[in-house]
Amino acid sequence: MEIKRDRMVHLGYAKYWRSDQIVGLLPIEEGRGPGRRTEVFVSTRSKPVTASRSEGSILHDMASLPxxxxxxxxxxxxxxxxxxxxxxxxxxxxxxxxxxxxxxxxxxxxxxxxxxxxxxxxxxxxxxx
Missing domain, CATH: 1.10.287 (Helix Hairpins)
Known part of the structure; x- marks a missing residue:
């Protein structure tokens, strides 16, 4: 699997992040609900961004086969x-x-x-x- 570089990934609710800056995805287990499905760790922030989309859908948008x-x-x-x-x-x-x-x-x-x-x-x- 290869991460598409310089691609904007929709995290939900008007949040976008560059695919090559996303370094981790963690599904929210407790308190999960509308607007709170995945914690997205990015290289330029110390705290994760909360996304309303599932980790699978975010990963799908980030990656592709060469x-x-x-x-x-x-x-x-x-x-x-x-x-x-x-x-x-x-x-x-x-x-x-x-x-x-x-x-x-x-x-x-x-x-x-x-x-x-x-x-x-x-x-x-x-x-x-």
């Missing part, structure tokens, strides 16, 4: 989906296409083309030929 990890995960999911589509029986593929308008072969082909490495050479032969 773009490279997202791309790798999406590629892995696409490969799994292509494999699953290949395993469908021809009868089921025909039924999906005829009854629901879902062409399994078309979508499997699109996914395979997305997964192919892009060497950047497509259309280059026409530039200098």
């Amino acid at each position: 773009d490279e990890a997202r791309a790798a995960e999406a590629g892995s999911i696409a490969e799994d989906l292509v494999g699953a589509l290949r395993e469908l029986s021809p009868v089921l593929k025909r039924m999906l296409k005829n009854e629901q308008g879902f062409d399994v072969e078309y979508w499997a082909g699109r996914l395979r083309r997305v997964l192919e490495p892009d060497d950047g050479s497509e259309g280059q032969e026409d530039l200098f030929g």
Whole structure:
């Protein structure tokens, strides 16, 4: 998990703080209620800021997967989906296409083309030929 830098995180009730300055989140157990859900510890203050949002929602806004990890995960999911589509029986593929308008072969082909490495050479032969 990677913290998004310089991103303003909404803490509730018109309170915002920079994501990279938040160093800790502590759910309020006693006295928790409207306007009092999480103590947010920040690097620039000695006392925590009281937030009306849950620690999970604040953390979700602060963090994200790096773009490279997202791309790798999406590629892995696409490969799994292509494999699953290949395993469908021809009868089921025909039924999906005829009854629901879902062409399994078309979508499997699109996914395979997305997964192919892009060497950047497509259309280059026409530039200098």
